[in-house]
Amino acid sequence: MDLATIGNMLNTAFVFSTALILASLGGILSERSGIVNIGLEGLMTAGAFAAAVSAYHAQEAGFGSASPWIGLGAGALFGVLFALIHAVATISFRADQVVSGIVINFIAAGSTLYLVKLLFEGAGETSLVNEVFHKIQIPVLSDIPVLGEGLFTAYPTTYLALILVAVIYYTLYKTPFGLRLRAVGEHPSAADTVGIKVLRMRYTAVLLSGVLAGLGGATIALTTTGTFSHNTISGQGFIALAAVIFGKWNPLGALGAALFFGFAQSINNVLQLFDFSSHVPSEFIYMLPYVLTILVLVGAVGRSKAPGALGEPYFQGKR
Amino acid sequence: MNKLIKAITGGSAIVPIVAIILGLLVGAIIMLIGGYDPILAYRSLINKVFGNPYDFGETLTAITPLIFTGLSVAFAFRTGLFNIGAEGQYIMGMTGATIIGVSVHLPWYIHAPLAVIVGALFGGFWGMIAGYLKAARGVNEVITTIMLNWIALHLANYIVNDYLLEPGKGRSYMIDESAxxxxxxxxxxxxxxxxxxxxxxxxxxxxxxxxxxxxxKQGYELRVVGHNPDAAKYAGINVNRGVVKAMFISGVLAGLAGVFQVLGVFLNQAVSASHTGHGFDGIAVALLGGNNPVGVLLGAILFGSLSYGAAGMSFGADVPPEIIRIVIGTVIFFVAAPGIIRWIIKRRLPGKKSKGEVI
Structure with a gap:
């Protein structure tokens, strides 16, 4: 295995990880505020759908290379729309948060495919977007061996995801807003007592999780697939959820988990490239990322502690 | 009727019935917006389910695995565990049944029961892995079951592809008649x-x-573990063993869903690129049924009939069958958030407000 292969592997890892990073950041914000978000899968589905459709129409309307950015915005917007349902149900009506999340998954899967059939005359997937994101080389840095090819020649969405990790980490741990958000998730009554608007904080967090998960779904449609169909997301939202828990509800932890997962995926690609399939059945190579995840969890991480008030609805004035 | 349901499920029938009506209404509104005829669509759906003996029987066939996976998820919920892994346990159940059904030759009175038991144990074992990892290493069962779903998918494909494949068919050999x-x-x-x-x-x-x-007593202990693990520990209940046992039983239930799909419906196991969804639908069924056994049965009947009938909707009224997922999602939503229904009833029926407090 030479350096170019390692660079290539790293690059693939980042491509796989991007959507997971974004969606798991969304999961963290929501769960840190005390709202379980098992609907990440649905929010990603909504984002991918909106991105594929709007980028396609933008491209047809002659927006050229701005089309994927329009798609990205639409993805975030659609994510928020579905997150709003989750927020209203769980925060205002105190519905069971797991149930509401599952419902979001159902409604997102159903309504997006329904709309695809409606908008594309009965087709099972959206028309192919040609104006997708392209990898950009960062000058100078991209000349570094291995890292240059691995990290500094990537889709703009990858850079966006990495920047957002830093931003959200800083916000959560270094700003009053972040402190309040965490307080609301750990001990809402105490937070309420010192004058933090619990419900408003939770709304903000859940809606932001919609933005991030929507962006995550959008990146899949706008970089790897170019279309949206029933299997565009296929379980990535659940993997992102696993990354949230794996990363102990910390943005850096989730980044690590998402990268680990992306890396395991890319090992899988490389193994196939080198024709290991003649020695090892391909099914075992497919299994690898999932087996590795479990092994790492068993070996290194151990018990991860959820935010204190995760899953508990808050009655205003309960104290 | 209400009294009957209350007696069975220990809850009011008003909320689920209103929820179903609201779900169908939401579906109708979405169909109207899309330019479809909702009355024709629902009539086609009912026709598809009850129209002829074949479709009625097939509806029952569609409902059966949902009862099992619904019970599986509900059982885990009752013991405080979230089993997202019914899908993987279902696949392992299929695989166990197929292995016995294809590769062993026995008289029917041994063969079929053996295939059922081995399949159920495969599913139970798959659930138990997640239970053991939680009990022994504190690994969150949500992650492990998600991962185990994917591992099961590929493991099953490997077993079918390499050991049981009928050449050129993309599926295993047919199981013996005796199984x-x-x-x-x-x-x-x-x-x-x-x-x-x-x-x-x-x-x-x-x-x-x-x-x-x-x-x-065992069931009682598991429920205590689900309600309050600390209290259970204090009362001398072995919480860790309870977790493993609960995941085993949950896995057996999901495994049985797969077992009967092989031994009763397909009579073989196909190589599959993606999950069937029966396990994930089990989560929905469990929630529809409020994690209550009779509720799960009713939820599976509703879910199965709507899903099977959806094909009729697309045939008879040209409506994309995906609409039914929106309907089911909405029904679950209203079942799980009775507050919303109470709020709607209060708003819409102001005259009854004074008496309506009981709702």
Whole structure:
């Protein structure tokens, strides 16, 4: 295995990880505020759908290379729309948060495919977007061996995801807003007592999780697939959820988990490239990322502690 | 009727009924916006389910695995565990049944029961892995079950591809006649709908669920673990063993869903690129049924009928069948958030407000 292969592997890892990073950041914000978000899968589905459709129409309307950015915005917007349902149900009506999340998954899967059939005359997937994101080389840095090819020649969405990790980490741990958000998730009554608007904080967090998960779904449609169909997301939202828990509800932890997962995926690609399939059945190579995840969890991480008030609805004035 | 349902489920019938009506209404509104005829669509749906003996039988075939996976998820919920892994346990159940059904040759009175038991144990073992990892290493069962779903998918494909494949077919050999659990006379009665004994076992599983959790000491202990693990520990209950046991039983239930799909419906196991969704749908069914055995049965009937009937909607009224997922999602939503229904009832029926406080 030479350096170019390692660079290539790293690059693939980042491509796989991007959507997971974004969606798991969304999961963290929501769960840190005390709202379980098992609907990440649905929010990603909504984002991918909106991105594929709007980028396609933008491209047809002659927006050229701005089309994927329009798609990205639409993805975030659609994510928020579905997150709003989750927020209203769980925060205002105190519905069971797991149930509401599952419902979001159902409604997102159903309504997006329904709309695809409606908008594309009965087709099972959206028309192919040609104006997708392209990898950009960062000058100078991209000349570094291995890292240059691995990290500094990537889709703009990858850079966006990495920047957002830093931003959200800083916000959560270094700003009053972040402190309040965490307080609301750990001990809402105490937070309420010192004058933090619990419900408003939770709304903000859940809606932001919609933005991030929507962006995550959008990146899949706008970089790897170019279309949206029933299997565009296929379980990535659940993997992102696993990354949230794996990363102990910390943005850096989730980044690590998402990268680990992306890396395991890319090992899988490389193994196939080198024709290991003649020695090892391909099914075992497919299994690898999932087996590795479990092994790492068993070996290194151990018990991860959820935010204190995760899953508990808050009655205003309960104290 | 209300009293009857209350007696069975211990809850009011008003909320689920209003929820179903609201769900269908939401579906109708979405169809109207899309330019479809909702009345024709729902009529086609009902026609598809009840229109002829074959479709009626096939609806029952569609409902059966949902009862099992619904019970599986509900059982785990009752013990405080979130089993997203019914999908993987289902696949392992299929695989166990297929291995015995294809590669062993025995008289029917041993073969079929053995295939059922091995499949159920495969599913139970798969659930137990997640339970053990949680009990011994504190690994969150949500992650492990998600991962185990994917591992099961590829492991099953490997077993079928490398050991059981009928050349050129993309599926295993057909299982021996002696391993099948189909009910020939009933199938003939229902124009060759695929009827099987799993349907009866599913009903027995509903009874088992109730008796085990509410009428045995072990079941009581598991419920205590679910309600309050600290209190359980204080009371001398072995929480870790409870977690492993609960995941095993949950896995057995999901495994049985797969077992009967192989032994009663498909009679082989296909190589599959993606999950079937029966396990994930089990989560929805459990939630529809409020994690209550009779509720799960009713939820599975509703879910199965709507999903099966959806094909009729697209045939008869040209409506994309995906609409039914929105309807089901909405129903679950309203079932799980009774606050919203109470709020709607209060708003819409202001005259009843003074008396309506009981709702």
């Amino acid at each position: 099948s659990v189909t009910i020939g006379w009933l199938s003939r009665l229902l124009e060759d709908a695929r009827m099987h004994w799993g349907m009866l076992i599913a009903l027995l599983a509903v009874v088992f669920f109730y008796v085990f959790l509410w009428r045995t």
